[in-house]
Amino acid sequence: MFNRTKINAQFDGIPFETFDYQSDEYIVKAMIYEPKHVKRIVIYLRGGKGAVGTVRPTRLMQFAYKDTLVAAPYYRGTHQNGQDEFGGADREDVHALVRILRAKYDVPIHFIGFSRGGIQGLVTYQEARVTSFITWGGVSSIYYMYDERQDLRSMLKRIVGPISNKSEYDRREGVELITKDSPPVMVIHGTEDKQVNVQHAYMLIDKLKLLGIKHEVVFIDGEYHVMRPDNERYVLQQIEKWMEEVENRNESAI
Numbered sequence: 001m002f003n004r005t006k007i008n009a010q011f012d013g014i015p016f017e018t019f020d021y022q023s024d025e026y027i028v029k030a031m032i033y034e035p036k037h038v039k040r041i042v043i044y045l046r047g048g049k050g051a052v053g054t055v056r057p058t059r060l061m062q063f064a065y066k067d068t069l070v071a072a073p074y075y076r077g078t079h080q081n082g083q084d085e086f087g088g089a090d091r092e093d094v095h096a097l098v099r100i101l102r103a104k105y106d107v108p109i110h111f112i113g114f115s116r117g118g119i120q121g122l123v124t125y126q127e128a129r130v131t132s133f134i135t136w137g138g139v140s141s142i143y144y145m146y147d148e149r150q151d152l153r154s155m156l157k158r159i160v161g162p163i164s165n166k167s168e169y170d171r172r173e174g175v176e177l178i179t180k181d182s183p184p185v186m187v188i189h190g191t192e193d194k195q196v197n198v199q200h201a202y203m204l205i206d207k208l209k210l211l212g213i214k215h216e217v218v219f220i221d222g223e224y225h226v227m228r229p230d231n232e233r234y235v236l237q238q239i240e241k242w243m244e245e246v247e248n249r250n251e252s253a254i
Contacts, residue, residue, distance in 0.1 A: 001100055007031075009057035011064050016057045023096040024089065026082045030097055031055045032071040039067040040108045040131075040243065041101055045094065046072055047115025047137075049084055049155070062232075063112060065240050069105070073097050075120075086159050087119045087142070087172040094124045108247050112239070113138045115196055115225065122174025126182055132246045134186040134239055137193055137225050140175040140200040148197050175203050184214040186242045188235055190223030216242055 003020040010016065014035055020027050042063045047053040055072045063070045073093045077084035084090055098109065108131035113121030118138020125133040139145050146156055146163055160168050170176070185208055189201040201219070208215040218238050220231050227235065 007057065009061075011057075011061050016060065021096060021100055023076065023093045024082075026076050028073065028076050028081055028093050028096075029079055030071055030073045031057070031060060032069070033057075033060050033064050034069050035064075035067055037067050038069045038105050038107055040065075040110065040247065041069045041071065041105060042110050042112055042243075043094070043097065043101075043130075044070060044072040045111060045113040045117030045120040046075070047117050049086070049116065053115065054078065062236055063239070065243075069101070071097060071101060084159065086116070086156070087123045087174070088160070088168070091120065091124045094120060095128060098128045098130075108243070108250070110134060110243050110246075112136060115139065118196070118200070119172060119174050122177060123172060126177075126179060130183055131250065132184045132186065132243065134188065134242065135201075135204065136188040136235070137190065137196050138187075138200065138204075139196055140204040142169055142172045142174070144197075144200060144203065148199075149195075175207050178207050178211060178213070180211045180213070182208075182211065182213045184216075184246050186216045186218070186239070188218045188220075188238075190220045190225065190227060190231075192222055193225045195225040 001019045001021055004017050006015045006017050016033050018029055018031050020029055046055050055074050060070045060072055075084050075093050076082035076090050110132050111121045111125050111130050112134045114136045116139055118135040121133050187201050187204055189198050191198050223231055
């Protein structure tokens with residue numbers, strides 16, 4: 001963690017910062033909110049690509065619960081440092097950030113993946129040995145995404161390759177990479193989401209049930225990809241409750 005730079009945003013008197021770190025041969029960037037006392041870490045896995053859905057303080061601020069450090073990788077390619085691979089080699093950007101934070105803090109780590117961040121989380125959360133993974137309006141299947149979002153096919157063809165390139169799509173097919181020793185998973189989705197269809201949530205839930213994995217589901221009837229403020233507040237409350245329950249369960253098991 002080097003080149004730490006304060007940015008023009010703060011919460012509870014604590015500034016947000018960006019910093020650089022090594023990921024493979026690249027120097028990549030992350031944003032961080034680091035309170036004085038840290039009891040848990042949330043790593044937010046952003047949606048979108050490039051400037052679309054980029055990491056912003058206002059988004060991280062939502063997850064700045066009491067004594068919670070929040071960090072988010074920008075992903076390689078955002079600052080002319082390699083290429084965003086949409087859940088390919090750029091998954092190391094997530095793993096490298098986890099290693100840095102875990103070396104400093106021995107506390108629970110939760111991933112929160114929004115939209116495209118659902119894929120980024122599903123391909124990393126088990127190897128990262130997180131306490132839980134929360135997917136919010138998240139992509140679970142890159143194949144289904146290819147089918148439903150014709151407007152994104154050219155981007156996927158450019159980054160991942162043609163759909164016939166099965167090996168590359170398979171390694172990003174998050175729902176099929178889940179194993180029976182998966183950490184607990186929380187699934188959040190608006191039933192009228194037009195950008196990431198709720199079918200992604202159903203596919204993920206079916207897989208979690210099949211493998212007997214602890215999970216919780218929060219469907220918001222009539223909601224879209226970006227939720228109304230009252231429903232967003234409700235979801236944020238449920239996320240905090242979920243993290244506390246998982247952490248308490250883990251402590252009881254020790």
